[in-house]
Amino acid sequence: MSLKSILSAATAMSLVAAGGAMADGHSKSLTIAIVNNGHMINMQKVAEAYTEETGVQLEWVSLEEGVLREQVTSDTATGGGQYDVINIGMQEAPIWGQAGWIEPLEFGAGYDMDDMLPAIRNGLSADGTLYAAPFYGESSMVMYRKDLTDAAGVTISDNDSWDNIKAAAAAIHDPDNGVYGACLRGKPGWGDNMAFITTMVNSFGGAWFDADFKPTLDSDEWNAAINFYVDLLGTYGPPGSEGNSFNEILALYNEGKCGMWIDATIAASFLDVEGVAYAQSPNAGNPVGANWLWAWAMAVPAGTENAAEAKAFIEWATSKDYIKAVADHPEFGWGSVPTGTRASTYAYPEFQEVAGFAAAELAAIESAAPEATDLKPYVGVQFAAIPEFPEVGSAVAQEMAAALSGAKSVEDALAAAQDAAVSIMEEAGY
Amino acid sequence: MAIVAHTSRFGKISRPILAWAVGLLFFFPIFWMVLTSFKTDADAVKPEFLIFFTPTLENYLNMTENYDYWRFAQNSVITSVFATLFTLAVGIPCAYAMAFNPSRGTKDILMWMLSTKMLPAAAVLYPMTFLTKSLGLFDTHFMIILVLSLINLPIVVWMLFTYFKEIPKDIIEAGKMDGVNTWGEVTEILIPLAWGGIASTALLCFIFCWNEAYWTVRLTTTEAATLSKLIEGNRAPEGLFFGRLSAVSTAAVGPIVVLGWFCQKQLVQGLTFGAVK
Structure with a gap:
């Protein structure tokens, strides 16, 4: 077939198609x-x-x-x-x-x-x-393999302490047999790793901004939460966690490689492994709660x-x-x-x-508290409902992924994140 | 002499290997995309199913059930064909004038035309959106054809100018001596002589139009939306579902790969036009 005939055929086809498109009422x-x-x-x-x-x-x-x-x-x-x-x-x-x-x-x-x-x-x-x-x-909750926790002799309760979550992760962590204690989001993105990290920071009593909307990533609460996150996921998480978000962890979970996953409640409807149980999100004492919405x-x-x-x-x-x-x-x-x-x-x-997860999902959504409080001056649990948040969240997300991968220390990553957040917020007029 | 013979033997073995390696390197992403399109979303991210898996048409069935693939494909054909024809209709006379009747400013004009490609598209997103809406041309085939033509015109003029410069000016002069007018010079002398170059330029222009994704996504909603928009719309908020995304991408690039396959002779002929004198 020559090029001329191909072009002629394509042109004729286009004219017919265009005619058809124009004829549509x-x-x-x-x-x-x-x-x-x-x-x-x-x-x-x-x-x-x-x-x-x-x-x-x-x-x-x-x-x-x-x-x-x-x-x-x-x-x-x-x-x-x-x-x-x-x-x-x-x-x-x-x-x-x-x-x-x-x-x-x-x-x-x-x-x-x-x-x-x-x-x-x-x-x-x-x-x-x-x-x-x-x-x-949706909200977020703990989805764990009860067969593994029972075998290890540990329990996970609603609104458990982070220390107990870590102890449970350690007990069921069995990398030699391809089972990791805790699977959490690590891929950078304000809707990816920062969704989970923000709930964790909330539960440690931290927040994105103070009452004047100045970033507070240099606070003790952020430091404690991120150190805990990096330690928990770095020690008991699957390798390459800095590249994992919802889809990747879902695949790992369904392969039987995750002993515990804290993520969106919608994930429960996609799980096809036996013995999954649910618990409300962990908390380190924040009265607001830590499950997202x-x-x-x-x-x-x-x-x-x-x-x-x-x-x-x-x-x-x-x-x-x-x-x-x-x-x-x-x-x-x-x-x-x-x-x-x-x-x-x-x-x-x-x-x-x-829907075996229905009761847990409903409880998680009903207990979520997105409204502004003395602890956080903005609406939103895993985000701040201000126009600048996606930019701030994305910048901080990169630093948190760097801390998780070991490219930076937690302290250096938080300092860089604070600088980026301050710069964006000041530019926005806060 | 021994060194020359050794180099020659080494070259005979290494060059095909290098060519195959480069070829496979370029082909691998396409191969992987096609392979992944026959996996479920779950299998697509499982290392144990990298090569061996149970193939499924689930992603293609979902695509045709949930989206009007043929409408997107029809729009891609319409906009790409007409944009290519329009670009050539403007580009050939333009390149002819610059190649055979150059002025002192010709090189500057060529550079200026090329420099328009350096402008980030995002910088003119709002003016373009405002303009197209004000003129009532938003989401129309006409607007997309115009935009695709203008985007590709600098490259087309540059390519055609290069091909036309290879044609001896004496042939055009001889035509003039025989009483051929300007229209005749272009249609009876220039186009037949530079057909290989024009064909390869048209093909490249068509490929660029087909693959364009910034404006075709942003200046359309339903009426003129192309396959680029179909791919874009398959990125889920939960992340990338590789199986279904690969199926949509395969269906989108399939027609252009087939066209390129049939026209590879003209493409190579045009791209090597004037390479050996």
């Missing part, structure tokens, strides 16, 4: 920007019923988390209209709501707002106004011309009826329903039957 439709989360992918199929019922066409645009944020902010800055519904996380919802980038949400009485888990609702609100409705929520939610960006239809869709997609629709869908069932949003989900016997 435009009916009433909503453009929905989503992150590539399993529950959102499932929603595309379940929502076919919504289109049949309402006639509203749904256009789904799957985006990487960072690109989604970038697109939504640039869309807002240039007048909006690109998307009618967007996925956002708990870190952005209150900030964007207060900035007027997303619209406040109010639903009818049938929505049963009181059924929404209070911690999740508070995390997605600012000044009492809900700005994003959750389709999936996160939700992926749906919001209506300011500037959309289809705000009413967008809110109606969100009301349906985050309702009790939607959860039942997923459970009744022939391709899904109770094992696939989005969890962590509504109390009523956990009351279904069918759900309890397929």
